[in-house]
Amino acid sequence: MQVYDAPIRDMRFVLEELHADDGFGNLVGFDDFDADTTAAILEEANKFCREVLLPINWSGDQEGCRIENGVVRTPAGFEEAYKSFCESGWAGLGAKAEYGGQGAPHSIAKMVEEMSCSTNLSFGLYPGLTNGAMVAIDGYANEDLKNTYLPRMANGEWSGTMCLTEPHCGTDLGMLRTKAEPQDDGSYLITGNKIFISAGDHDLTDNIIHLVLARLPDAPEGVKGISLFLVPKFLPKDDGTLGDHNNAGPTAIEHKMGLKASATCQMSFDGSKGWLVGSPNKGLAAMFTMMNTERVAVGIQGLGVGEIAYQSAVWYAKDRLQGRSLSGVKNPDGPADPIIVHPDVRRMLMTMRAYNEGCRALSAWVSRALDAEHAAKEPEERERAKDFVALMTPVVKALFTDLGHESAHLAVQVYGGHGYIQESGVEQFARDARIAQIYEGTNGIQALDLVGRKLPDRMGRNLRSFFHPVSNFIEANLADPAIGKLVGGLQQAFGALQLSTGHIAQKGMKDPEEAAAAATDYLRLLGFVAMGYCFAKAAKLAAAKLAEGTDEKAFYEAKLVTARFFFDRLLPPVAAQFMAITSGKASMMDLPADAF
Numbered sequence: 001m002q003v004y005d006a007p008i009r010d011m012r013f014v015l016e017e018l019h020a021d022d023g024f025g026n027l028v029g030f031d032d033f034d035a036d037t038t039a040a041i042l043e044e045a046n047k048f049c050r051e052v053l054l055p056i057n058w059s060g061d062q063e064g065c066r067i068e069n070g071v072v073r074t075p076a077g078f079e080e081a082y083k084s085f086c087e088s089g090w091a092g093l094g095a096k097a098e099y100g101g102q103g104a105p106h107s108i109a110k111m112v113e114e115m116s117c118s119t120n121l122s123f124g125l126y127p128g129l130t131n132g133a134m135v136a137i138d139g140y141a142n143e144d145l146k147n148t149y150l151p152r153m154a155n156g157e158w159s160g161t162m163c164l165t166e167p168h169c170g171t172d173l174g175m176l177r178t179k180a181e182p183q184d185d186g187s188y189l190i191t192g193n194k195i196f197i198s199a200g201d202h203d204l205t206d207n208i209i210h211l212v213l214a215r216l217p218d219a220p221e222g223v224k225g226i227s228l229f230l231v232p233k234f235l236p237k238d239d240g241t242l243g244d245h246n247n248a249g250p251t252a253i254e255h256k257m258g259l260k261a262s263a264t265c266q267m268s269f270d271g272s273k274g275w276l277v278g279s280p281n282k283g284l285a286a287m288f289t290m291m292n293t294e295r296v297a298v299g300i301q302g303l304g305v306g307e308i309a310y311q312s313a314v315w316y317a318k319d320r321l322q323g324r325s326l327s328g329v330k331n332p333d334g335p336a337d338p339i340i341v342h343p344d345v346r347r348m349l350m351t352m353r354a355y356n357e358g359c360r361a362l363s364a365w366v367s368r369a370l371d372a373e374h375a376a377k378e379p380e381e382r383e384r385a386k387d388f389v390a391l392m393t394p395v396v397k398a399l400f401t402d403l404g405h406e407s408a409h410l411a412v413q414v415y416g417g418h419g420y421i422q423e424s425g426v427e428q429f430a431r432d433a434r435i436a437q438i439y440e441g442t443n444g445i446q447a448l449d450l451v452g453r454k455l456p457d458r459m460g461r462n463l464r465s466f467f468h469p470v471s472n473f474i475e476a477n478l479a480d481p482a483i484g485k486l487v488g489g490l491q492q493a494f495g496a497l498q499l500s501t502g503h504i505a506q507k508g509m510k511d512p513e514e515a516a517a518a519a520t521d522y523l524r525l526l527g528f529v530a531m532g533y534c535f536a537k538a539a540k541l542a543a544a545k546l547a548e549g550t551d552e553k554a555f556y557e558a559k560l561v562t563a564r565f566f567f568d569r570l571l572p573p574v575a576a577q578f579m580a581i582t583s584g585k586a587s588m589m590d591l592p593a594d595a596f
Contacts, residue, residue: 002425003315004054004118004308006046009555010357011111012039014364017541018534022365023469024372024381030105038108041093045112048088052081053120060122060261061428065202065253072201072250072263081123082156082204091127091156095134099150105375107367110300114360117304121432122261124304126159128297129199133160133211136290137230140278145230149209152240158207162290163194163231163267178269180214180229188276190214190231190269193251196439200265201233201250207242208233210267211290212274213283220281228283229274248272258431291440292393296366298440299396302404303359305433309404309411310352312426316415317345339414347569348410354566355403357559358531361538363400366392388465391454392530394446399527401436402443408433447519450526451504452512463501466526470494470533482543483536489567490532496578497529503582517585525577532571539563 016035033041056077063075085091094109095101116124134153137146137160152158169175178192190212194200201208210231219225233249234242250265278286317340321331325341339345369392372385408429412419419426437443454462474494477487500522508515542556542563550556 001312001315002054002058002308002428003312004050005311006042006049006115006118007307007356007360008039008042008046009552010360011042011114011364013538013555013559014361014534015107015111018361018538019365019368022368024368024376024385025378027105027371027375028377029103029375030371033104033108041104041108042111044088045090045115048085048090049115049119052084053116053123056081056123056261057120058425058428060120061258061432062260062422064260065263067250067253070249071203072253072265074202074204074263075261078123078261079204081120082126085127086156091130092154094131095150095154096138099134099138099146099154101154105367106370107364110296110363110367113297113300114304114307114363117301118308120261121301121305122259124301125259125262126199126202126204127156128294129162130156130158130160132162132290132294132297133209135293136211136228136286137209137277139289140228140286141230141275145275145277148236148240149230149232152207153209157205158209158232159199159202159205160209161197161199161211162287162294163197163200163210163212164287165194165196167193167195176213176215176226178212178214180216180227180274182216183273186275188214188216188229188274189271190229190248190274191271192269194267194269196254197265197267198439199263200267202263206234207236210248210269211277211287212269213287214274216280223284225281226283227280228277228286230277231269231272231274235273246272257434258428259435294440295393295397295446296363296370298436299359299398299400300363301436302401302433303356303363304404305429305436306352306356306359306400306404306407309408309426309429309433310349310356312429313352313411313414314340314349316418317349320415345414348414350562350565351570352407352410354535354562354570355407357538357562358535358566359400359403361534362392362527362530363396365534366396384465387462390457391450391462391466394450394454395523395527395530397440398437398443398446398523401433402524405430405433405437443523444520447523448516450523451508451515451519455501455504456508460501460505466530467498470529473533473537477536477540480540482547483539486536486539486563486567489571490529490536493525493529493532493571493574496574497525500525500578500581507584511585513589514585517588518581521577521580525574525581528571528574528577532566535563535566 060075066073092101093104097103130153180188180190182188212229212231213226215225216227231248235244235246237243247270251268252266254264318338320339321334321336322339323336325337330337330341369385369388376382411426412430415424415426418424474491504515504518538559542559545556
C-alpha cells in the first residue's frame with residue numbers, strides 16, 4: 001500500500017532550527033516567507049500531493065503514456081491534476097515574481113518538490129523540467145525571449161524540456177550532430193534527432209519549449225562547438241497566441257522499467273525554427289546551468305521516493321502479523337505479533353528513516369546555499385555559498401539517489417512476498433527510483449566530477465566551505481557531555497575524509513586513473529560525513545530542547561535516537577571506504593579487457 005503524509009515537522013526543523021547558524025546571514029528578498037507562511041505552504045502542498053497526486057500514482061504506472069496521432073497522451077487523471085496544480089499556484093512557486101511567479105526561496109520549494117516526488121514522481125517531472133528550463137532561459141536568453149516565454153512557463157501554461165542526448169552519444173556531447181542553420185531574420189532552423197527526452201511531448205500544456213543543443217555550420221569540433229537553442233513546439237504569434245506547428249515532435253516513446261506515466265520521447269526536429277540562447281558555441285555553459293539545477297532536483301527525487309517507501313514500509317510493519325517477539329509476546333490477543341517487533345525489520349526501517357532525515361537535513365543546507373548565492377547581503381557570503389553548492393551538487397545527486405533506491409528495495413524486503421507483487425504498490429518505488437541514478441549524468445559521472453573538477457578547483461577552495469564548519473563544530477563540541485560520543489564518531493569519519501582527500505590529490509596529480517578509481521567511494525564518504533555533521537547538530541539541538549523542557553518531547557527524543565542509530569550503524573562503514581580509496585587502482589585496472 002502506498003502511504004504518505006509529508007514529514008512537515010522534520011521539514012520545519014531543518015529549515016528553521018538546524019541551519020539557523022549556517023553563516024549566510026539574513027537573506028534579502030524573502031521577507032514574505034516567514035515561519036507562518038512556510039508552515040501554510042507546506043500544509044497546503046501536503047494536502048494537494050496526498051489528495052490529488054498520490055491517488056493517480058499507481059494507476060498512472062499501470063496505464064502509462066501512449067502516442068495518438070503524433071501526440072503523447074498521459075494517463076487518466078493527469079490532465080486534471082496538472083490543471084489543479086497550476087490553478088493552485090504550485091507551478092510558479094519558485095519562479096521569479098517579475099515573470100508572475102511567487103519567488104519562494106529554494107529552501108521551501110525543494111520541500112514541496114520532495115512531496116510531489118514522494119506522491120507521484122512521474123507527474124513531478126513535467127513541472128520539474130520546466131523549472132530547469134526557466135533557469136537556463138532566465139540566465140542566458142535575451143529579453144525578448146524571456147518576456148515571451150517565462151511568464152507562460154511560470155504559470156504552467158507552457159512547459160519546458162532539455163534536449164541533449166542523441167542515439168549515438170550521451171555523456172560525450174562532443175559527438176553531437178544536430179544542426180542549426182542561421183536565417184536572415186536572426187532565427188535558426190534546427191534539424192536532428194534526440195532520444196531519452198523527459199516530457200518531450202504530452203497533453204498537459206498548450207505549448208512545449210525545447211532547449212536543444214546543436215551545431216552551427218562553422219562550429220569547432222567537440223564540445224567547444226555546441227550552441228543552445230530555444231525551439232517551441234508551436235510558434236507563438238506576436239499577440240502571444242499559438243501559431244503553426246514547428247516540426248518539433250515525438251517519433252516514439254520509450255518503454256521503460258519505471259516512471260511509466262512520464263513521457264520519455266524520441267524527438268525529431270526537422271527544420272524547426274529556434275532562437276539562440278547565450279553566445280554561439282557556448283551552449284554547454286547555459287545548458288549546464290539547467291543541468292546543475294536538475295541534478296539537485298534529481299537528488300530530491302531520490303529523497304522523495306525514500307520517504308514514501310519508508311512510510312509505506314512502516315504501515316505494513318505495524319499491520320502485518322507474523323511470528324512472536326523474541327523478548328516476549330507483544331500482541332497477546334492476536335495470533336502473532338506485528339513484524340515491527342523483529343530486530344531485522346527495525347534495522348531496515350531505521351536505516352530508511354536515517355537516510356531520509358540525513359538527506360533532508362543536507363538538502364536544506366544546500367538549498368539555503370542556493371538562495372544565499374543570490375540573496376546573501378555580503379559578497380563573501382555569496383561566494384562561499386557558490387563554492388558549497390558546487391561541491392555538494394554531485395553529492396546530492398548521486399548519494400540521495402543511491403540511498404533512495406536502497407530504501408525502495410528495503411521497503412520491498414519489509415513487505416516480503418507481497419512487496420514483489422504489483423498490487424502492493426511498493427515495487428513501483430524500486431522501479432521508479434532506479435532511473436534517478438542514471439539520468440542527468442550517471443552517479444559515476446557525478447563522482448568523477450567531484451574528484452576531477454570540484455576538489456582541485458582553485459587549489460581546493462570548494463572544500464573549505466565544508467571542511468571549516470565541520471572542523472569548527474567538532475572542536476567546539478567534542479567534550480559536550482550530551483553529544484560528545486557522537487561528535488567523536490564524526491571526528492573519526494572526518495579524519496578519514498581528510499586523509500582520503502590528501503591521498504586523491506597526491507595520487508591524482510600523477511595518475512588520473514587513481515583518482516577516478518577512488519571517485520565513487522570518495523563521494524559516498526563525503527556524503528556520509530556531511531550527513532553525520534547534520535545529525536550531530538540535530539542531536540545537539542534536540543538534547544538542548546529536552547533539557548530545557550518542551551511540549552514536543554517525542555519529536556526531539558526520536559531525533560536523538562535516529563542520530564544515535566546513524567552513528568552506531570551507518571557511519572562506521574566509512575572506514576571501509578577509506579580502505580578502498582587508499583588501496584589504489586591496480587586490482588580494478590590490471591585485468592586485460594579480453595579477460596572479462
